[in-house]
Amino acid sequence: MTASGNSGAGSGGSTAAEWAVELAGITKRFPGVVANSDIHLRVRTGEVHALCGENGAGKSTLMKILYGMQPPDEGTITVDGRQVRFRSPADAIRAGIGMVHQHFMLAxxxxxxxxxxxxxxxxxxxxxxxxxxxxxxxxxxxxxxxxxxxxxxxxxxxxxxxxxxxxxxxGARTVILDEPTAVLVPQEVDDLFETLRTMRADGYTFLFISHKLDEVRAIADTISVIRRGTTVGTADPKTVSSRQLAEMMVGSELPTPLTRESTVTDREVLAVSQLSLAADDGGRHVLEDVSLVVHAGEVLGIAGVEGNGQTELVETIMGMRRGAHGTITLEGRDLSHASTLQRREAGIGYVPEDRTRHGLLASQPLWANRILGHQSRPPIARGPLIDRAAARRDTERIVADFDVRTPGVDVHAAALSGGNQQKLVVGRELSGDPVLLIASHPTRGVDVGAQAGIWEELRQARARGLAVLLISADLDELIGLSDSIAVILRGRLVATADPSTVTPEELGAAMTGAGSDPNLAEEGS
Structure with missing residues (x-):
């Protein structure tokens, strides 16, 4: 996996036009961290080249370098046979490099x-x-x-x-796609892949970044793996297995969310009854007559295409929005008019869908982030005051218990990889023994190692009797972790499914309103 840093022919006697991108010896250092170390990567013109690795492995830094967002400390970049030096994304765009970020940037x-x-x-x-x-x-x-x-x-x-x-x-001919299937249902993934194949045939080149190894194998022509800041090898998707890719990435077997034993009790923890929420513009209801119950020791999964009301459902349960009518009770206590803080104090833990917007203060140290949402409860609160020493000690406990990889609790949250940020949030929300955890896309954008750790924490919490409301775009995750699944479509719960029998394809069809299936029960039937 070496690449020529010269203009003209690439290594091995191949012509320059054969390679859309060549990265040779790319190294990037930050204070106390080597993010990329002597990375070599070549992407053939007209191929889908997948880049896999754990969060913190260096993928994002490498793509920021290729897109002109950061300069490399060492190494060369060659685009279409011409060595380049990017000072900004505008330079990369002029050279034909484009990037589609995981979080859409649309007005x-x-x-x-x-x-x-x-x-x-x-x-x-x-x-x-x-x-x-x-x-x-x-x-x-x-x-x-x-x-x-x-x-x-x-x-x-x-x-x-x-x-x-x-x-x-x-003008991009080479496109970087960062986690492009994170929010798509299986049918939409198939449509995206068909589009990529058509564009590939027209000469477009794609750098495809993903943690979903089965999807990587389905769409990629070549797979490169980065581990701890350096390239560790390439793989042929036709012959490599997901397990082998996981071993290249993290040195362990591909994790599974599968939960076999049931811990569901008959004790109701969360009861939502006929909950409706009017749209901001006064149009149709965003939520309409939503009713659900989550029992102690149960994971209730919510499946739905994004934009069908699951975000509003979570925010209404958390008191961030006010329902037009309906009731929300926690262990028999009516919280319909309670504030968000009162709901948290009543025993609700909350993992938000966007950790950077609603779960963390990126510019603050980890111990300060431990306080968020828990400032009125032990061990953080000491009477009306915040006990900073206690916050530091408990953050150190979370770092150890949840394998948050950080030099210390004084590090700012922005310095952590996405997976470690997410483990910090999950650890914080499981602290204080909540009776209900609302987990919204708990493993979105994290690597297989962090994903496995979060799955295990949810399984253990469920076994302790915690009630979990799980919202996820990862249908394998929903099926593997949930005891029951409800499908939300246009603000209504339209069907329920048994995770032991339903398939991702059947769930995807219900989520898009594509007809009934024998493995799904229509709500109210």
Whole structure:
């Protein structure tokens, strides 16, 4: 896995045009950390090249270097046979490199065309020619939405296509896709892969970053694995197994979320009855007559395409939104009008779907993040005051118990990898013995090692009698961890499923409203 740093022919006598990207000897150091160490990577023109590795392995840093967000300390970058030095993403875009980030960067109140043109007006214009080009690229990426449609009306899969369209419009021929299937149901993943195959045939090149090893094997032409900041090898997706890839990444067998034994009791912990929530614009209800019960020792999974009300359901249960009508009770206590803090004090732990926005203060040390949401309870509270020494001690306990890899509790949260940030949040929320844990996408964007650790913590908490409301876009995770699954569609619970018999494909069909299935029971039937 060496690469020539010279313009002209690559190593082995191949022509320069054969390689879309060549990274040779890339090294990047931060204070106390070597993020990338002598990385070598070559991506062939017109292929889907997957990049796998744990959170903290160096993938993100490497992609930021390739996209011009950070300069390498050592090494060379060659694009289409020409050695380059990027000072900004604008330089990378001019060289034909585009990046689609895991979290979409779209303006909901603008149209499809306006989102594409935003920031590119000076170089591409905004006239009829520009709009014709948008129509042409929309066909390329499989986006069937009208250019005049507001983005807020698009589903998740079309938003992703729009993000790809944006980078193509700016001239990208090599596209970095960061966790592109994280929020897609199986049918949407299939559609995305078909789009990538079509574009690959047209000469586009993709760097595909993912933790979903079965999907990597399904779409990639070549797989490169990074471990602890350096490349450890390449693999042929036709011959490598997911287990072998996991061993390359973390040195252990691929984890599974499967939970076999039942710990469900008949004691109701959370009861939601006929909960409705009006839309902000006064239109149709975002939630409509939602009723559910979670028992002690039970994991109730909620399956749904993003944007169908699961976020609003969680935020209403947490008191962050006020329902139009309906009741929320915890162990028989009516919390329908309680504040978020009162609900937390009543025994609700909360792992938010976006840890960077709602779960952490990135610029604050880990011990300060331990306090968030727990400032009124032991061991953090000492009367009306916060006990900082106790917060530090308990953070050290969480770091040890939940395998949060950090030099110390004074490190800022932003310095941790995504997986370690998530383990800190899960550890914090399981502290204090809650009676209910709301876990919203608890393993989104984390590597297989961190994922396995979080799954095990949820299993152990469930065995101790904790009630868990689990929201996840990972259907294997939902099926493996849940005792029962409810499907949410357009703000209503429309079906229930038995995890021991339902398949991801059947769940995906119910989530998109694609008809009934013998392994799903329609709600209210």
């Amino acid at each position: 909901d109140n603008l149209t499809v065309a306006e989102n594409v043109l935003l920031g590119a007006e000076a170089s591409h214009g905004i006239g009829a020619k520009a709009r014709a080009r948008i129509q042409e690229l929309a066909a390329t990426v499989g986006l069937r939405a009208d250019p005049g449609m507001l983005v807020e009306r698009l589903g998740v899969a079309d938003r992703q296509r729009l993000e790809i369209l944006k980078v193509l419009y700016r």
